[in-house]
Amino acid sequence: MSSKEGSGGFRKRKHDNFPHNQRREGKDVNSSSPVMLAFKSFQQELDARHDKYERLVKLSRDITVESKRTIFLLHRITSAPYMEEILTEAEIKLDGVRQKILQVAQELSGEDMHQFHRAITTGLQEYVEAVSFQHFIKTRSLISMDEINKQLIFSTEDNGKENKTMRKLRFREMK
Numbered sequence: 001m002s003s004k005e006g007s008g009g010f011r012k013r014k015h016d017n018f019p020h021n022q023r024r025e026g027k028d029v030n031s032s033s034p035v036m037l038a039f040k041s042f043q044q045e046l047d048a049r050h051d052k053y054e055r056l057v058k059l060s061r062d063i064t065v066e067s068k069r070t071i072f073l074l075h076r077i078t079s080a081p082y083m084e085e086i087l088t089e090a091e092i093k094l095d096g097v098r099q100k101i102l103q104v105a106q107e108l109s110g111e112d113m114h115q116f117h118r119a120i121t122t123g124l125q126e127y128v129e130a131v132s133f134q135h136f137i138k139t140r141s142l143i144s145m146d147e148i149n150k151q152l153i154f155s156t157e158d159n160g161k162e163n164k165t166m167r168k169l170r171f172r173e174m175k
Contacts, residue, residue, distance in 0.1 A: 049115075052107060056119035059104050063123030066097045067130040074133050083137075090134050097127055102154045 030036065070093045077086050104120055128148060135143035 053116060053119050056104060056107055056116050059100055060120045060123030063097055063100045064126045066093055067126035070094055070130040071133055074137055077137060101152055
């Protein structure tokens with residue numbers, strides 16, 4: 001044991017000289033100052049952006065999971081009699097995925113999509129894989145990106161009348 005530690009084996013640290021539960025020397029901060037008000041607004045803006053990012057990550061996970069389930073369902077096609085039933089079930093699942101993509105489009109309305117692309121890219125990639133696989137099984141040909149994008153045009157209704165605003169996620173912009 002060194003002479004610095006003393007008999008108890010505990011060496012006193014520099015910060016132990018400060019009184020606990022008391023502020024260091026300094027003035028109280030005025031919470032109504034322009035600087036503090038600016039920082040509070042920045043905090044609220046950042047919190048809102050982080051919350052939106054997390055909502056998008058959760059939606060992307062849901063899209064990924066449902067797309068993977070659709071792909072696994074399509075892998076079960078082994079004979080022609082069950083092929084139509086499985087394709088119908090896969091179409092129902094993909095319609096559910098499209099509804100999740102609609103929620104993503106609504107979250108991104110008025111936002112720069114590129115700020116959130118990392119949150120949604122994996123789900124959209126998995127969706128493209130599922131749609132491509134389904135299309136290949138049906139037609140024995142590859143689907144184009146334009147055809148995929150056409151499936152992702154949504155019209156919304158406000159108070160019973162149709163709103164002409166169309167929301168679209170374009171995959172070629174996600175690169």
